[in-house]
Amino acid sequence: MLNSELERFIQEDLGPYDLSCTLVPEREVEAFILAKEYCTLAGIDVAMSIFKYFGLQAVPSHSDGDQVQAGNTIISLRGSSVSILRAERLSLNFLGHLSGIATMTSKCVQIVRSxxxxxxxxxxxxxxxxxxxxxxxxxxxxxxxxxxxxxxxxxxxxxxxxxxxxxxxxxxxxxxxxxxxxxxxxxxxxxxxxxxxxxxxxxxxxxxxxxxxxxxxxxxxxxxxxxxxxxxxxxxxxxxxxxxxxxxxxxxxxxxxxxxxxxxxxxxxxxxxx
The missing domain is CATH 3.20.20.70 (Aldolase class I)
Structure with missing residues (x-):
């Protein structure tokens, strides 16, 4: 994803006065993204671009196309508490939407392959x-x-x-x-x-x-x-x-x-x- 596209999405999500994320103490923390249901993953690279933009250390456990179970960790994060909160919804939106498409496609491909x-x-x-x-x-x-x-x-x-x-x-x-x-x-x-x-x-x-x-x-x-x-x-x-x-x-x-x-x-x- 181009930085110009990414910045447009971030600007839309943060708005002009982000008070909710800046209420928390600014400190280094760890977080992780996990699947709450079985799915085929997509959008890992997009999420990684978002985390990189916010200066976060992100380590993916899986790649696009991987099938994961409920409870599996997808990406581990480390960095500013404020930055992680700001990256949260945008990254989850992309991962949820794109993984939904990949999961639907995978189901259809499996049916046809039979x-x-x-x-x-x-x-x-x-x-x-x-x-x-x-x-x-x-x-x-x-x-x-x-x-x-x-x-x-x-x-x-x-x-x-x-x-x-x-x-x-x-x-x-x-x-x-x-x-x-x-x-x-x-x-x-x-x-x-x-x-x-x-x-x-x-x-x-x-x-x-x-x-x-x-x-x-x-x-x-x-x-x-x-x-x-x-x-x-x-x-x-x-x-x-x-x-x-x-x-x-x-x-x-x-x-x-x-x-x-x-x-x-x-x-x-x-x-x-x-």
Whole structure:
């Protein structure tokens, strides 16, 4: 995290007149952050940056991606009592939010791995300003980042098709794309999937299709001899409850906005040593 970003977060949290933290005697103390429930960790580097900014000695017991049990110590701290109090909420917020994403992702990856080696990916449904951190939390949970921005890949979605049609949109994308950019097209039926596969796109996204429809579409693309040169992704209304059915369809990628927007914060706490 850049210092400019970090300072903005700290300024927001401390405000102009921090009386609560400065009420305590200024002295060197020890503290630790512990997990209050099982989780997959993410955000350790962010927390370490916060502690470093406040001049604290911080020693992590775990790394991003580690699975820890309730009661496990995550980071040990030593330094100014006032500084530790000031770093407390900010560090716990990042760790709780990002570990929640990593934990959710890890659960989904484990479900899919029981049936296939299909990738589990997130989407661009992220909190503005937090995308890189939230996507790295997905990586900590064993998931795929998908594209970070509109510049990473040319994705033609339903509104592109409404405005231009499949053929014009794909033709223009091929004409203007860099050789490093893949072209992905969102479709809503088997017929549309076959159409764009024959047009030579790199990735087909099957959007809001049932597991049965997805399976039939994948089988048809294979039967037509088109699968070898295209990646098939499925997205839309996929949850941890129905994920197993999509994992059995033979797609290459399952993308889930819920990895981030439906992830529950993990309960962590900071305690001072007696």
């Amino acid at each position: 049936f296939s080696d299909t990738r589990v990916a997130c989407t661009r449904k992220t909190i503005p300003g937090m995308r890189s951190l939230e996507k790295m939390a997905v990586v900590a949970g064993g998931g795929d980042t998908h594209r970070f921005s509109l510049s990473d890949c040319i994705m033609l979605k339903d509104n592109h098709i409404t405005l231009m049609g499949f053929e014009a949109a794909i033709s223009e994308a091929k004409k203007r794309a860099s050789f490093t950019q893949k072209i992905e097209v969102e479709v809503e039926s088997m017929e549309e999937a076959l159409l764009v596969a024959r047009m030579g796109v790199d990735i087909i996204m099957l959007d809001n299709m049932s597991p049965t429809e997805v399976l039939r579409t994948v089988q048809k693309i294979k039967k037509e001899g088109l699968k070898e040169h295209v990646i098939i992704e499925v997205s839309g209304n996929i949850t941890i409850e129905n994920l197993e059915e999509y994992a059995k369809t033979g797609v290459d990628v399952i993308s889930m906005g819920s990895l981030i927007h439906a992830a529950r914060w993990i309960d962590l706490s900071m305690e001072f040593s007696a």
